[in-house]
Amino acid sequence: MRIVHKFHLEPQTGIAFIVQKGQNIRVIDVEGEQVSDFVCFARKDIKEVLSANRSMDYNGKIHLSTGDVLYSNSSNLMLTIVDDQVGKHDFLFAPCSQEMFQISYGITKPHPNCLDNLDTHLSRYGINKHAIPTPLNIFMNAKISQDGLINIQPPLSKAGEFIELRAEMDLIVGVTACSALKCNNYKCTAIDVEIYET
Helix, strand or coil, rough: EEEEEEEEEEECEEEEEEEEECEEEEEEEEEEEEEEEEEECCCEEEEEECCCHHHHHHHCCCCCCCEEEEEECCCCEEEEEEEECCCCCCCCCCCCHHHHHHHHHHHCCCCHHHHHHHHHHHHHHHHHHCCCCEEEEEEEEEEECCCCEEEEEEECCCCCHHHHHHECCCCCEEEEECCCCHCCCCCCCCCEEEEEEE
């Protein structure tokens, strides 16, 4: 494989880009314990988006890993996870937002957040924040208790570990280096993204 593009996301930032069918997307945790929000849209129709519900439903599990496939809201195959060095990600949380910081943490001053970062970069493709779906929360480590409570733990990812996904259609992809301290063991760090083709 050869690298077609490489992006470095500074802490609490995001990026959006085009990926062609058959190319692989590698999301790399640079320093370890850093979550990355991942969303995508069909390039031919931006109303077709990554679907958390359908992906969990059709795979029969909450935590997806190597060999699992990610589906769109039209039940079309969008991505296949071809390599996963961490094995713990989820589809449970919306992108962190200014409203989330206010409601959950009482932060009223402007705060970097994944929703605004995705909106900023996806807007050039005609996608606004209201169209952004629940992301694949890469490296997110959330445990659910028997009574349904969600307990956010530090990500299991170590420095340099990655997840790699193969595009099964032409895609518009948005990726962040998550801005929420609690998700990232209280230290927001960088994310690298590499696009490969065989």
